[in-house]
Amino acid sequence: MRSDEEHTEKMKKIKSARDRIMEERQGEKGLIVVHTGPGKGKSSSAFGMVIRAIAHEMPCAVVQFIKGGRETGERKLLTTHFSHLCQFHTMGEGFTWETQDRARDIAAAQAGWDKAKELIRDPAIRLVLLDEINIALRNDYLDIAEVCAFLQGEKPEMTHVILTGRNAKPELIEIADLVTEMEVVKHPWRAGIKAQPGIEF
């Protein structure tokens, strides 16, 4: 263990390095944020960011591209308490392995994307979450080139857009500002524990 003097010295160094970095970082801009990878936390941290935005009274919007049959906690809470600050759109049934109807899946994804474009174009909306859109892109229900071109060309300067879902396409990662990969270290499903309220939904 370090002595108290060494500790103080080390903390001083950390503080001065951090202060210097903070001074250099003056830029502010709307970010293209991607949460991908097989681990948990892609959607929940995106919803955490929506909650932060709401707390700062930044108007925001959510488009859900996959919808299970189950009502999620986040949808219930956002639509019950914060509908004045956060629009919530779940596109039709969404598409999932439950529907098994490709034409309907493509139509649902496209309707979601049309709504997403409308929300992103509105400069009053400061943060738009496109939840599980990576699944639609992965299945080629949406055209990755069109999505990237829109985000680069038409997203207002100060608007944040968060795109979640595993297997994010390389083209999207290329144009994104902030990309996090959630890795599974341990998962309780492997031990026979089912999805539980508060944890998975």
Add this chain to the structure above:
Amino acid sequence: MRSDEEHTEKMKKIKSARDRIMEERQGEKGLIVVHTGPGKGKSSSAFGMVIRAIAHEMPCAVVQFIKGGRETGERKLLTTHFSHLCQFHTMGEGFTWETQDRARDIAAAQAGWDKAKELIRDPAIRLVLLDEINIALRNDYLDIAEVCAFLQGEKPEMTHVILTGRNAKPELIEIADLVTEMEVVKHPWRAGIKAQPGIEF
């Protein structure tokens, strides 16, 4: 691109595999959840889970082991709107590289852990978030063996405990049920963009 028939076939297979897995997973129990790694989303996804729990009307509690000077969106929102369902404790100044006083840091971490034990022991509280506790453990402000023994021995069966912060200790990962590592793929700070409301706080 797959033909529609191939697609339907594939989706059928996914659905039946998934249905089978869901049938097998009947267990329900309180989980020890760890969010670690250098990437973004450790705390925001934990707060997303707190929000889910609140939406399901599960009483919960947050202990913050690091406190910057800045009021965070999540604290503001939880204390303003949901104080009936979620207790929020920030221990003193918390400890950071800002304090540069080891004795005070250890006292703050220990006070946080004492509060954490009291909250976890209360079976009415269904989810307890120990935000950034891994930093206190990493700096040996708290004893990892004591923390692990308490979680294994005294946590009520149905209570979820979430522990966040980079550099989670191997002993903690060993006893956890669900561990996610957030990896940085791209970070805008590297491009000179500062921390922004809705994204980082």
